[in-house]
Amino acid sequence: MLNYATRPAYHPAMASPDFIENVSAVFIFSENCTPILEVRMCGGAVLRAPAIRFDMSALHQDLVSRSKLVQVIKRTRLCINPFDIAGLRFCFIGPLTELVVEMRSGEGYRVRHEPQLLLGDDVHDVFKRLWEARQ
Numbered sequence: 067m068l069n070y071a072t073r074p075a076y077h078p079a080m081a082s083p084d085f086i087e088n089v090s091a092v093f094i095f096s097e098n099c100t101p102i103l104e105v106r107m108c109g110g111a112v113l114r115a116p117a118i119r120f121d122m123s124a125l126h127q128d129l130v131s132r133s134k135l136v137q138v139i140k141r142t143r144l145c146i147n148p149f150d151i152a153g154l155r156f157c158f159i160g161p162l163t164e165l166v167v168e169m170r171s172g173e174g175y176r177v178r179h180e181p182q183l184l185l186g187d188d189v190h191d192v193f194k195r196l197w198e199a200r201q
Contacts, residue, residue: 086133090169092126093144105129108150110171136199138167138177138192141185146175148199156189165189167196 091106103126105113126143129135135145146167153168163179180186 081128081132086129089129089133089135089147090150090171091144091146091173091175092129092135093139093142094126095142106171106173108147108171134199136192136195138175138187138196140187144175146196148196151196151200154193154196156193163189165193 088108089105090108092104094101094103096102100116103115107113126145130137130145134147134149136148137143137145146169150170151167152170153166155166155168157164157166157176165177165179167175167177169175177187177189177192179189181188181191
């Protein structure tokens, strides 16, 4: 079990313009049945906080609305900074299509093409939005 007291956590006062410019990715996931908001910075720092500390959705929306982040995966609400992308490529594995997003920090995200699902993603649309955001 992780000790969140030893890790820095995101809170609204940290959302200065400089902080927002350095955000690489933001997403929500579950760990031991607890929702966690994770903010990854361009320099490699990772800020994590469990939901019991604040209203996670409000903070997630605050970060996304005040920045140039683009939502990539609906299910985890993964939003990434298009200017921190090192590479984009399509990967075809049998009938599956995936968009692989590689970040400058070395992180990688795989987005499956599942537009028929309720929270599924259309990788062609994601690619288009990332490309347009970089222009």
